[in-house]
Amino acid sequence: MSETAVATLIDGDASAFTFGCDYNPEQWSRETWLEDARLMNEAGVTLVALNIFGWAQLEPERGSYDFDALDAIIEILHDHGIGINLGTATASPPPWFSADYPESLPMMADGTRREFGGRQAFCPSSPAYREHALALVEKIAERYGAHPAVRLWHVSNEIGCHNAHCYCEISSEAFRGWLKERYASIDDLNDAWGTSFWSQRYASWEHIRTPKLTVSTGNPGQALDFMRFSSDELLAHYKAEQAILRRHSSAPVTTNFMVTAHIRNQDYWAWAPHMDVIANDHYLDHRLGDPRSELSFAADATRGLAGGRPWMLMEQATSAVNWQPLNIAKAPGEMIRNTLSHVARGADGISFFQWRASLQGSEKFHSAMLPHAGTDSSVWREVVELGDILTRLAEVTGSVVEAEVAIVFDWQAWWATDLDSHPSVQVRYLAQVHAAYNALLGAGITVDIVAPGAPVDAYTLVVVPSLYSVTDAAAQVLVDYVAAGGHAVVTFFSGIVDEHDRVRPGGYPGAFRELLGVRSEEFVPLHPSTVLELSDGQSARLWSERLRLEGAEAVSVFANGPVHGVPAVTRNTVGSGVAWYLATALDEASLAETLARAAREAGVTVPVAHPVGVEIVRRVSASGSWLFIINHTDASFEYRTQGTEILTGAEIGTPASATNETAQNGTLDVPAGAVRVVRESRN
Template identity: 65%
Template sequence: MPRTPVSRLLDADAPRITFGADYNPEQWTPETWADDVRLMREARVNLVAINIFGWAQLEPLPGQYDFSRLDAVIELLHENGIAVDLGTGTASPPPWLTAEHPEALPVTADGTRRAFGGRQGFCPSSPVYREHALALVEQVARRYGTHPAVKLWHVSNEIGCHNAHCYCEVSAAAFRRWLEKRYGTLDALNEAWGTAFWSQRYAAWEHIQTPALTLATGNPAQAIDFRRFSSAELLEHYVAERDLIRTHSSVPVTTNFMVTAHIQALDYWTWAPEMDLVANDHYLDHRLPHPTAELAFAADATRGLAQGEPYLLMEQASSAVNWQPRNIAKGPGEMLRNTLTHVARGADGISFFQWRASVQGSERFHSAMLPHGGTDTRVWRDVVDLGGMLERLAEVTGTRVVAEVALVFGWEAWWITDLDSHPTAELRYLEQVHRAYEALRASGVTVDVVAPGAPLDDYRLVVVPALHSVSDTVAERLERFVAEGGHAVITFFSGVTDEVDRVRTGGYPGAFRELLGVSTEEFFPLHAGETVRLDDGSTADIWTERLHPRGAEVLASYLDGPLPGTPAVTRNAFGDGTAWYLATNLDSAALTRTLREATARAGVALNPALFDTELEVVRRSGPQGDYLFVINHGATDARHAARGYDLIEQAEVDGVLEIAAGGVRVVRLEPEAAHTSASAPRPDETNETKVTS
C-alpha cells in the first residue's frame, strides 16, 4: 500500500498541517467533553487521537462490549469538524485479562513475573493476549471502519516501550520457532552463535532459552538474535492488527514510534515499511547534554524512516514531562521552537500528549495543551498561537528537506555496540552518533539519517560513527560510493565484526581496511578521565589504537598517551573519492573542524556565518517552491540573508531576515533566492549571508 501523505489526511483537496493531541475523554464527564470541543476549535485543533487506552471501558468483562461513550465522543468531534485518529485500544489489557490469565504477564530477565497495574503489562508472545486483543480490534474496526470522522487508525501505543523483552516460557518457545525459521538447522545456529565457546553447543532446539540473567556474561550473538526476535514479534502483532483493520476500513494505519535517546527496543528500519505513514513521539530529554540537538536528530531520523517523505509528530510536550528525574518546564517560545524544528525537518503533522492535563494517575503532572491552570496561562496562549501559525504554513506541506550529507545510524548497531565485554564501557553507540550529528549541526549542515546499507547516490558525504557490526553488503556499498567519487568519514570501532558479530580477522577496522588504507593491530582504550594530545593541537579521550597507514595520508598523530607518534586521523584516496578515519574520540572542537573540512572537500556548500551560532537553518523544497526555516535558539536577535515572503509574519523579506531572540521565521523563497540559499558560499568565498546580534 503506498504511503498516505500526512497533509492529505483531513481533506484531499486542501493539504493542511494536522494539529492536535491525544484525547482521553474517559477521564472526564460529558459536560467537560463539550467544553473541550469548544476550546479545540478555538485552538484550531483538527485531529485528535482517542481510545488509546480504552480497552477496559469498551470491554469491562470478557466479551461484554459497551461502545456508548466512544460513540458519543466520536459524534461530538465529528459534528465540530475535528477528525479522529482512532486507537485500537490494545496498548494495555484490562484487569480481567491478567487476573484470569496471569501467565500472560511479562517476565523480566531476572525471572520475575511483573504484576498488573502499569501499562503494556503483557507478554508480546502470549496467545491469550493476542486472541483477546484481536477480538477487540475486530469489534472496533467493524463498528467505526467507515465512519467519516475516522481519518487514521492508531494501533496500540508506543509499542515495546516497557515490555519489548519477555523471558517467560511462552516467549522462549516463540524464540525457538523464530530461530529455526532464521537458521534452518542447529548446525547453522551453532556456527552463527559461536557456541564452541564455553561448551554452549546446542544439540536440540528445545534446549535453547531466552538470554536471561546468567552468572557470567552471556552469549553476545544470542543476545542480539533475541533483540531481533523481540522486535519482530511485536511487529508481527502490529501487522495482525493492521491487516484486521483493513478488512473493514480503507483508512491508513500506523502506530507511534519512539525515535528518542533512551528507547532502543525496536528496529524501526524494519518497521517503517509496514506503516501507511510514519509517526513518532518525541520529548525533550534534559538528561542529555544537548536536548535541542537530540530533538533535531530524532526529527531527521524519523524523516529517514519515512524515506524522506513528511511524517507525523504524534506526541510532544507543551511544557514539562513527568518521567525524568527533573521535569523542566519549557521557557518562553521554546514549545514553538521545538515544534518548528520538527516542521522544518519534515513533519506535516503536529500533536501533543495530551489535550487536557490529567488530574489523576501517574501522568497527572505531565503538561498538556490545556493545563491545570486553564486558559489564562502562557501554555494555552502559546497553543492557540501555534494553531494559527500552522494554518499559515499549510503550503509547506508535501515538500521535502534538502540534504547532501548522510549520517548512518541503525538500531541493530546500537544493540551490538553497547554489549558488554567490549574494549571499554565508555564507548556508547548513540553518544558517538550524537557527537557526529552535533558537529555537523554546529556547521549549519542539514543531514539525512540513513540505515546501514541504504542507497547513497544522492549524497556527497556520508558519516559513519562507530558502526561496529557490518555485513559484506554494507561495506561493499560504502566502498562503491567512495570509489565513484563520494566522500566518507568513518570513526573508531567500525567494521570490526560481521552481521553475526563475528570478529573480522587480519586487522581492524575489518570491513573498512582497504577503503580507509589503514590497519590496526590492537586497541588501546584510555583510563576514565584520561586525555591524549595530538600534534594538530587537538585532544581526545576514551579510545586510541595502534594503527598503521597502508596508503592513507596521516593528518594527526598522538603526542602522548600509550601510543605517542601513532596516527590518529587519516585520509585515503580511494577510486575517485576520499575516505577519512578518525581512530580516536576527538574533542568536540576538533571533531567539528574535521567534519567541516571533510564536508567542504566533498563539495557541500558551507556558510561560515552559521558556524557555532544558535541559528538553525533548514530548507524544504517541492514543486510549489522552496521554504527556508530559520530558528533562533539564542538569547540575542539575529539576521539572515533571505528574499521572499515570510509566512509567519505575512510580510515581504527584501534581502535581510530579522529573527528575534528565541524567534522563528519561515520564508517562501523567490526562485533566485532559493538557488542562493541552496548554494551557500564556501569558506573561501565572499559570504553574503550574515548572522549578527
C-alpha cells in the same frame, strides 16, 4: 504513501498541517466533552487520537462490550469538524485479562514477573493476549471502519516501550520457533552464536531459552538474536491488527514510534515499510547534555524512516513531562521553537500528549494543551498561537527537506555496540552518533539519517560513526560509493564484527580496512580523564589504536599517550573518491573542524557562519523553497536572504524583475527565541 499523505488526513486537504492531541474522554464527564470540542475548535485542532487506552471501558468484563461512550465522543468531535485518529485500545489489557491469564504477565531477565497496575502488562508472545486483542480490534474495526470521522488508525501505543523483552517460557517457545526460521539447522545456529566457547554448544532446539541473567556474561550472539526476535514479535502483532483494520477500512494505519535517546527496543528500519504514515513521539530529555540537538536528530531520523517524505509528530509535550528525575517546564516560546524544529525537518502533522491535563494517575503532572490552570494560562495562549502559525505555514506541507550529507545509523548496531565485554564501557553507540550529528548541526549542515546498505549515491558526504556491527553487503555499498567519487568519514570502532557479532580477522577496522587504507593491530582505550593531543593541535579522548598506514595518508598523529607518533586521523584516495578515518574520539571542537573540512573538500554547500543554537533548514518542492531559521539563543541573529517571511509578512530584499534580472538579498532579523520562515525567491 505519497508525499502529502499526512496532510490529506484532514478532509483530503493536501495543503494543511494536521494539528491535534491525545484525548482521554473517559477521564471526564460528558458535559466536559462538549466544552473540550469547542475549545479544540478555538485552538485549531483538526485531528484527535481516541481510545488509546480504552480496552477496560470497551470490554469491562470478558466478552461483554460497551461502545456507547466511544460512539458519543466520536459524534461530538465529528460534529465539530474534527477528524479521529482511532486507537485499537490494545496497549494495556484490562484487569480481568491479567486475572484470567496470569501466565501472560511479562517476565524480566531475572525471572521475576511484573504485575498488573501499570501499562503494557503482557508478554508479546502470549497466545491469550493475541486472541483477545485481535477480537477487540475486530469489534472496533467493524463498528467504525466506515465512519467518515476516522482519518487514521492508531495500533496499540508506543509498542515495546515497557515490555519489549519478555523472558518467560512462552517467549522461549516463540524464540525457538523464530530461530528455526532463521537458521537451517541447529549446527548453523551454533556456528552463528559461537557456542564452541564455554561449553555452550546446543544439541537440541529445545535446550534454547531466552537469555535470562546468568552468573557470568552471556552469549552475545544469543542476546542479539533475542533482541531481533523481540522486535519481530511485536511487529508481527502490529501486522495482525493492521490486517483486520484493512479488511474493514480504507483509512491509513500506523503506530507511534519512539525515535529517542532512551528507547532502543525496536529495529525501526524493519518496521517502517509496514507503516502507511510514519509517526513519532518525542519529548525533550533533560537527562542528556543537549536535549535540543537530540530533538533535531530524532526528527531527521524519523524523516529517514519515512524515506525522506513528510511524517507525523504523534506526541510531544507543551511543557514538562512526568517521568524524568527533574521535569523541567519549557520557557516561553520554547514549545513553538521545538515544534517548528520538527516541521523544518519534515513533519507535516503535529500532535501533543495530551489535550486536557489529567487530575489523577501517574501522568497527572504531565503538561497538556489545556493545563490545570485552564485557558487563562501562558501554555494555552501559546497553543492557540501555534495553531495559527501552522495555518499560515500550510503551503509548506508536502515539501521535502534538502540535505547533501547522510549519517549511517542502525538500531541493530546500537544493540551490538552496547553489549558487555567490549574494550571500553565508555564507548556507547548513540553518544558517538550524536557527536557526529551535533558537529554537523553546529555547522548548519542538514543531514539525512540512512540505514546501513541504503543507497547513498545522491549524497555529497556520508558519515559512518562507530558502526561496530555491519554486514558485508552494507559495507560494500560504502566501498562502491567512494570508488565512484563519493566522500566518506568513518569513525573508530567501525566494521569490527559481522551481523553475528563475529570479529572480522586480519586487523581492524575490519570491513572498512581496505577502503580506509589503514590497519590497526590493537585497540588502546583510555581512561575518560585522559586527554590526547594530536600533531595538528586538535584534542581527543577515550580511544586510540596501534594503527599503521596501508595506502592512506596521515592527517594528524598522536602527539602524546600510549601510541605516540601513530596516525590518529587519516585520509585515503580510492578511485575518484576519498575516505577519512578517525581512529580516536575527537573532542567537540576538533570533530566539528574535521567534519567541516571533509564537507568542504567533498563540495558540500556550507551555510553562512551563524551562532550555535541557530537552526537553518530548507524544505523544497517543485513549486518553491522555504527557509526555516530557528533562533534558540538569547541574542538576535541577522541573515541575508531574499523572499517573503511568512509569519510576519515582511518582504526581504529586492525581487528580480523584467528590468532587473538579479534578485538582491536583504537582511532578515531573527529576534532572540524567535522563528522565521522565508518563502525564498531564488535565482
